Amino acid sequence: MRLVAENDEFVTVCPFAPRFPFETWILPAAHRARYEETPAAEFIGLAAAVRQVLGRMSEFLDDPPYNFMLHSAPLRAPALDHFHWHLEIIPKLTRVAGFEWGTGFFINPTPPEEAARYLRAGLPTVS
Secondary structure (H helix, E strand, C coil): CCEEEECCCEEEECCCCCCCCCCEEEEECCCCCCHHHCCHHHHHHHHHHHHHHHHHHHHHCCCCCEEEEEECCCCCCCCCCCCCCEEEEEECCCCCCHHHHHHCCCCCCCCHHHHHHHHHHCCCCCC
């Protein structure tokens, strides 16, 4: 399961084929192609989702630096039923090196199911 968390307005997941370890996406629960179509009241849910995932990353991944990327449908484009806007959070835990630069393919040592389980539950217990 790749689900990290959810609230009434947003779902937080580790994507199916992440490029980087612990890459996490926050998507609105209601389908919207454009960020600017989101009702203002729902941004409280977005803020809660961002706070939750960044708090977990900070605590469980030793407060890594990260990148935010907002993906939204282009302005003035016709309605895009196939596109769902989302926020990507990518903690900087590995380095892009020769293989990635040369091929455009990324080596990710952490499966998304494992990353999601870790972010859901926190630190694993030691046996």
